[in-house]
Amino acid sequence: MERKKFMINPVRKHIRLSFITFLLLFFAVSFLIPQEYSYAHKVQMFAHVEGSKVFVEGYFADGKKAKNSEVTVFDNKSGERLLGGKTDDMGKFSFNIPKKTDLRISLNASLGHKTEQVLPGSELPDAGGSNMPLRGTKEHENNPPIPPLEKGGKGGFERGFSGVKEKVASFSQIEQVELQVMIEKGIEKGISPLLRGFSECKERVYYSEIIGGIGYIFGIMGIALYFKARKNQ
Numbered sequence: 001m002e003r004k005k006f007m008i009n010p011v012r013k014h015i016r017l018s019f020i021t022f023l024l025l026f027f028a029v030s031f032l033i034p035q036e037y038s039y040a041h042k043v044q045m046f047a048h049v050e051g052s053k054v055f056v057e058g059y060f061a062d063g064k065k066a067k068n069s070e071v072t073v074f075d076n077k078s079g080e081r082l083l084g085g086k087t088d089d090m091g092k093f094s095f096n097i098p099k100k101t102d103l104r105i106s107l108n109a110s111l112g113h114k115t116e117q118v119l120p121g122s123e124l125p126d127a128g129g130s131n132m133p134l135r136g137t138k139e140h141e142n143n144p145p146i147p148p149l150e151k152g153g154k155g156g157f158e159r160g161f162s163g164v165k166e167k168v169a170s171f172s173q174i175e176q177v178e179l180q181v182m183i184e185k186g187i188e189k190g191i192s193p194l195l196r197g198f199s200e201c202k203e204r205v206y207y208s209e210i211i212g213g214i215g216y217i218f219g220i221m222g223i224a225l226y227f228k229a230r231k232n233q
Helices: 002-040 156-232
Strands: 043-050 053-060 070-075 081-086 092-096 103-108 114-119
Touching: 043 103, 043 114, 053 070, 053 103, 081 092
Parallel strands: none
Antiparallel strands: 043 053, 053 092, 070 081, 070 103, 103 114
């Protein structure tokens, strides 16, 4: 009888420990689930510069677009409100850069969900832009043509050739500026979607890893309790 009682006590102790462990894990998961639900409705924003414009995209952590959300742009240094508007059905909004300063962009979605992002003034293009005239512009078209080589006269050939060299150098500078602008625009268009995708993936993976880790803990605890029960039998 005493031996039987001795055998029952470890089993009861094991059941009691298992029940306490289950309660602790249950309350832990119950605490995290509301956070996961609220996080799914957390609004995010990705703002980037392309040329003389700023493009804003609003989205929620579950991938839905933050459409018809209010966007307000402030001067981050003075706090002055510069402009405002609303996102379209794709959660996008764009505006011309009002001035070269730190821009604080605020996005206010439904149910009071709000996020902000600051674009440093150092990343914004100069207000005046480049001083070199680009091909197709009025300044470029009004440029005087390259003068022909001068014939006859002492030093005429040298003077004509010197004028040609100056115009060729100027033309080369124009080509370099055009090429630089094309490269910068290409890089901006190529990198912006990658940065936005990385931002979205980073936000989504964080909480999915937490839930996955909790599931992993459940599995390890279950295996440990199973072998412990077999050992006590």
